[in-house]
Amino acid sequence: MTELSVPLAPPRAASLEKTPLERYVAPARPSLVGLSREELAVLLGGIGVPERQRRMRVQQLWHWLYVRGAQAFEEMSNVSRDLRVRLAEHFTLARPEVVAEQVSADGTGKWLLRLPGEQAGERPHEIECVYIPEADRATLCLSSQVGCTLTCTFCHTGTQRLVRNLTAGEIVGQVLAARDRLGDWPGRTPPAGALVPTDGGRFVTNIVLMGMGEPLYNHEAVRDALLLIADPDGLCLSKRRITLSTSGVVPNIARMGAETGVMLAVSLHAVNDALRNELVPLNRKYPIAELLEACRNYPGLSNARRITFEYVMLKGVNDSLADARALVRLLKGIPAKINLIPFNPWPGTRYECSDWEQIEKFSEVIFNAGYASPVRTPRGRDILAACGQLKSETQKLSARERLALRAMAMTE
Ligand code: SAH
Ligand code: SF4
Numbered sequence: 001m002t003e004l005s006v007p008l009a010p011p012r013a014a015s016l017e018k019t020p021l022e023r024y025v026a027p028a029r030p031s032l033v034g035l036s037r038e039e040l041a042v043l044l045g046g047i048g049v050p051e052r053q054r055r056m057r058v059q060q061l062w063h064w065l066y067v068r069g070a071q072a073f074e075e076m077s078n079v080s081r082d083l084r085v086r087l088a089e090h091f092t093l094a095r096p097e098v099v100a101e102q103v104s105a106d107g108t109g110k111w112l113l114r115l116p117g118e119q120a121g122e123r124p125h126e127i128e129c130v131y132i133p134e135a136d137r138a139t140l141c142l143s144s145q146v147g148c149t150l151t152c153t154f155c156h157t158g159t160q161r162l163v164r165n166l167t168a169g170e171i172v173g174q175v176l177a178a179r180d181r182l183g184d185w186p187g188r189t190p191p192a193g194a195l196v197p198t199d200g201g202r203f204v205t206n207i208v209l210m211g212m213g214e215p216l217y218n219h220e221a222v223r224d225a226l227l228l229i230a231d232p233d234g235l236c237l238s239k240r241r242i243t244l245s246t247s248g249v250v251p252n253i254a255r256m257g258a259e260t261g262v263m264l265a266v267s268l269h270a271v272n273d274a275l276r277n278e279l280v281p282l283n284r285k286y287p288i289a290e291l292l293e294a295c296r297n298y299p300g301l302s303n304a305r306r307i308t309f310e311y312v313m314l315k316g317v318n319d320s321l322a323d324a325r326a327l328v329r330l331l332k333g334i335p336a337k338i339n340l341i342p343f344n345p346w347p348g349t350r351y352e353c354s355d356w357e358q359i360e361k362f363s364e365v366i367f368n369a370g371y372a373s374p375v376r377t378p379r380g381r382d383i384l385a386a387c388g389q390l391k392s393e394t395q396k397l398s399a400r401e402r403l404a405l406r407a408m409a410m411t412e
Helices: 037-046 051-067 081-090 168-182 219-230 250-260 273-279 288-296 321-330 356-368
Strands: 097-103 109-114 126-133 138-141 206-209 242-246 263-267 307-313 336-342
Touching: 037 051, 097 168, 109 168, 126 168, 138 168, 168 219, 206 219, 219 242, 219 250, 242 250, 242 307, 250 263, 250 288, 263 288, 307 356, 321 356, 336 356
Parallel strands: 138 206, 206 242, 242 263, 263 307, 307 336
Antiparallel strands: 097 109, 109 126, 126 138
């Protein structure tokens, strides 16, 4: 199973990027969640499935895993009993385990998930996943790393250690775990005790990679997971309904676009390099001009397929009307949407959220320049599920990472 290991990132300049402290080691009985069809075929060969049968068996497993939501091999009624037993001896269908569930007054749900395959003696790794139901869609916000490679000064995750990259299985597994909890599979209902209301079918329609981590510093696993989430014979989410948010890892932007075709969101937050260097230190490596050039070249852009520019509203820092006008000028010529995010404070931060009046004035400048509804009401604030907010207990537990979740339901 060495092919599933996530390689350690090479050492980098400490102030800009962190190096993972741990790497994923597959357990003795690994999960089949997140593997490609080719990897599944190899594993089936390893437990004695003859070559002529492998393709058909892979198709069956795929269907049970991603269309039916099977959680145990016994459910796979069209797979022979003998093979089901052999599969269960060697593999699991494990996804992250839901260890806590919370629901906000506005219906936003948040799950604390523990990653499968912990090694003996290893600290448990926990991530959070947020579900945001709205009238016409329901968005799931996924994490890509435990911690984050980067050090943005307004983001709590940026102040924490990077523990490790998630595997493709752990990223897709967040979708499976959420759908298990929602009873969002054919013929299933939510498990006993599930709290998150689904109102008879407001199931997962959109995915955003806006939880913990920088997805473009975990490129291969994120790419494989997104392709799996969009697979027409599996979870089958439209690529237009999947949005990846990056702080601006320029060399990987076009590559991710070409390899997956998903929608892009860029955390801009400042209109000049001096300020962006401070807020998003990665800007020192990839300044605004290079970032916007990569955006202009993002594959498949059109008025119907725009890049979302995220702009966190920090009082007295980046929220003047001159900033708003400069933002409009900067994005001229790029098919863009602007998403103003009210800053979510966390203990010890030096920033404050802009006054609501200032956010409205700022948003008016942007609206008058032709951008639709640039600011959205934060969701799930009461359960600390909004952008950059933390699970309060996580601050007390040394074994648990502090999680910043940003869950803006903003895709088409
Ligand atoms: N690492 C990626 C994706 C996760 S962050 C990125 O930075 O784009 C998702 C969004 O939440 C980003 O736009 C990020 O800048 C924003 N964010 C981080 N901390 C925040 C906070 N405290 N308040 C509001 N937004 C925040
Ligand atoms: Fe990482 Fe994004 Fe937070 Fe920056 S804003 S530290 S890239 S999670």
